[in-house]
Amino acid sequence: MLSEKSKLVFIIGGARSGKSSLALKVASPYDKKAYIATAEPLDREMEERILNHKKQRGEGWDLYEEPIRLVDTLKIAFKKYQCIVIDCLTLWLSNILIRQREDLFLKNEIDRFIDILHLFCETYGMVLIIVSNEVGMGIVPDNELSRRFRDLAGLLNQRVANMADEVYLSISGLEIKIKG
Numbered sequence: 001m002l003s004e005k006s007k008l009v010f011i012i013g014g015a016r017s018g019k020s021s022l023a024l025k026v027a028s029p030y031d032k033k034a035y036i037a038t039a040e041p042l043d044r045e046m047e048e049r050i051l052n053h054k055k056q057r058g059e060g061w062d063l064y065e066e067p068i069r070l071v072d073t074l075k076i077a078f079k080k081y082q083c084i085v086i087d088c089l090t091l092w093l094s095n096i097l098i099r100q101r102e103d104l105f106l107k108n109e110i111d112r113f114i115d116i117l118h119l120f121c122e123t124y125g126m127v128l129i130i131v132s133n134e135v136g137m138g139i140v141p142d143n144e145l146s147r148r149f150r151d152l153a154g155l156l157n158q159r160v161a162n163m164a165d166e167v168y169l170s171i172s173g174l175e176i177k178i179k180g
């Protein structure tokens with residue numbers, strides 16, 4: 001491992017802003033690394049996106065495809081790798097929201113995720129890179145579900161950014177370090 005101290009890196013930005021490329025760049029020095037993909041290939045266009053991400057990553061990655069049970073996957077992966085990339089947090093959140101709209105369930109899943117991040121920061125000497133979308137900078141959505149997603153994503157992003165050692169904003173393929 002490059003460091004005995006845990007390091008949490010949070011990368012946020014809009015769609016097609018270069019977030020995933022930046023995450024791969026940050027992870028590049030590590031030999032033993034995993035990529036946790038939260039996207040599901042629900043249509044042809046998403047299948048192509050997933051294939052492009054796989055090509056971009058290249059060799060040297062273990063892949064976990066987990067749209068829902070992110071916390072359980074992290075519990076397993078934390079013990080095996082020097083570096084883990086989660087791509088992306090907002091897809092994970094939308095997957096849960098679509099399947100389970102009950103507020104208590106959503107709050108519990110988000111709290112479980114934050115709890116595992118606290119455990120990571122206190123326990124493991126590795127790097128965790130989390131990619132997420134900034135969804136609150138556009139227009140106010142016209143329906144309740146979209147506004148709820150936007151609000152939940154904004155609150156989750158705030159909690160992760162607050163815990164992170166480093167935070168990057170990705171805009172048009174450019175990175176701006178905003179914390180750390």
